[in-house]
Amino acid sequence: MTDSGVPDFPTLLRRNGILPEPPPVHAPRGGPLPEGCQTMATTILAFKFAGGVLMAGDRRATSGNLVIYDRADKVLEIDRFSLMAIAGVPATAWEMARMLEHSFQFYRRSQLQEMSMEGKVRALSKLLRDNIGMALQGVGVVVPIFAAYDPAADLSRLYFYDVMGAQFEVADFAASGSGSPSVRAVLQYANAYGSRPMLKMNEEEAVLLALRALDTAAQNDTATGAVDRHGRVYPLVKIVNSKGITTLPDAVLIKAYQRDLQNAKNQPTP
Amino acid sequence: MIEEPYRWVEAIQNRREYIENQLAAGSPIVALSGADGILLVTVSRERQKLFEIYDRIAMGAIGHPGDIERLRMTGIEVAGAEGFTRSAQDVSLRRLVSYSMSPLLKNAFEQIYGPPYLARMLFAELGRNGEPDLLLTLDYDGSYHTNGGALSNAPEPFAVISGKHHSASMMSEFLRKTKISGLSQDERLNVGLDAWTVGHLTLTREEDGVPSAETISAHREEQLKQGAVEAVLLDRHAPSKITYRSLKI
Numbered sequence: 415m416t417d418s419g420v421p422d423f424p425t426l427l428r429r430n431g432i433l434p435e436p437p438p439v440h441a442p443r444g445g446p447l448p449e450g451c452q453t454m455a456t457t458i459l460a461f462k463f464a465g466g467v468l469m470a471g472d473r474r475a476t477s478g479n480l481v482i483y484d485r486a487d488k489v490l491e492i493d494r495f496s497l498m499a500i501a502g503v504p505a506t507a508w509e510m511a512r513m514l515e516h517s518f519q520f521y522r523r524s525q526l527q528e529m530s531m532e533g534k535v536r537a538l539s540k541l542l543r544d545n546i547g548m549a550l551q552g553v554g555v556v557v558p559i560f561a562a563y564d565p566a567a568d569l570s571r572l573y574f575y576d577v578m579g580a581q582f583e584v585a586d587f588a589a590s591g592s593g594s595p596s597v598r599a600v601l602q603y604a605n606a607y608g609s610r611p612m613l614k615m616n617e618e619e620a621v622l623l624a625l626r627a628l629d630t631a632a633q634n635d636t637a638t639g640a641v642d643r644h645g646r647v648y649p650l651v652k653i654v655n656s657k658g659i660t661t662l663p664d665a666v667l668i669k670a671y672q673r674d675l676q677n678a679k680n681q682p683t684p
Numbered sequence: 685m686i687e688e689p690y691r692w693v694e695a696i697q698n699r700r701e702y703i704e705n706q707l708a709a710g711s712p713i714v715a716l717s718g719a720d721g722i723l724l725v726t727v728s729r730e731r732q733k734l735f736e737i738y739d740r741i742a743m744g745a746i747g748h749p750g751d752i753e754r755l756r757m758t759g760i761e762v763a764g765a766e767g768f769t770r771s772a773q774d775v776s777l778r779r780l781v782s783y784s785m786s787p788l789l790k791n792a793f794e795q796i797y798g799p800p801y802l803a804r805m806l807f808a809e810l811g812r813n814g815e816p817d818l819l820l821t822l823d824y825d826g827s828y829h830t831n832g833g834a835l836s837n838a839p840e841p842f843a844v845i846s847g848k849h850h851s852a853s854m855m856s857e858f859l860r861k862t863k864i865s866g867l868s869q870d871e872r873l874n875v876g877l878d879a880w881t882v883g884h885l886t887l888t889r890e891e892d893g894v895p896s897a898e899t900i901s902a903h904r905e906e907q908l909k910q911g912a913v914e915a916v917l918l919d920r921h922a923p924s925k926i927t928y929r930s931l932k933i
Binding site for chain 2: 494
């Protein structure tokens, strides 16, 4: 228990000497880090549609010019109703996700009630703030997106964060990572000029839009992984709503891609 | 005076009597292991008695609410820290009880100038990969008994605690004579409530054996008017790794 009497999971770990205190903040010294010493996870996106919040990410992790891994999971399930997508350094991000998952479970078990939506959003914010020292030195920068179903309001909510831990609730969509300029452009366009706004889209349309946005990012950004049909590596797409979290099976994604390919074939060649 | 060995033994004996008296009114708790998971059942009047400790571990307790709360927190903290530093796979009830809970209770019990824990606990852990379930009862002095778990060739599919030893042994006798394996969840709940009733009846009647079926059903009906059934399932087929689920009765 903390001094205030409210048990808090990070405090418990610190008391047991398991979790180090956040390092003091120093201004960066010397030049940038040597190329290739940090693995980065790249493009993620999330938006609201008629059936909740959809969250998707490509599968590539890079380090400088190298592709380190092409099956990275950047959309992580924190609990039954919360999703977190990560862009930045997986070493830090995956640890943050683990910490969040354990914090929420610990709270639920010890307090005999679910942590509120506000509490969950703040918990991630605090982890990011503890990471500022590292981030300022150019190590372990993480820019996550967080989405969860809020039973109190019967509504799926979506937040993005900056490096320092400020959280911003989003009305329509959020994107992060190196491919995010392309993703933002595609989503913005679809939302404003598409056949209907994202909030009115059904699941099929939403999945298609997410895949197109990631595909566009892969075209424009070398660090974003395109679909590897040969190796059958597809983006990770998850949806959160009042029923919990659904991971879309590859078969559904393949179908969406095939329909898009068919459309492209039917267009006249210049 | 406590330095003399005889006095120490006497003091411990007094303390044991005192604690047994404090626990004597405790409403029984039954755990039944089956194909769909482990069912924990009791009848509660005023406060929750069944709790989640970790992904696959549940606890039921009788005694002083403050002590139960401290022990429950210890269990959650130890399991949570282990699950975070290593993995959820590394959290085990056997280690939780034998390395953390039991020494803690024994120490408090035998430090006769300090307060003991007024609590008696029942723990249940779902077996992994077809291993038998572990059911364990832990007493205020740190002593514990298991149903055998993975060590036994034929682990008993039930465990009970009650305010009095006589009551608990009558419940066990009743359950040994009752068919438990192959029952549906509702049937097991029914058996669990009958066992609870046996325990509740024999709390006040020290000399009686297992009551007749008519006595059980009459007393059960009467008691359920006053209290609510509290039931929990550690679900063997849970969709996520968290298996603890409160049952709406």
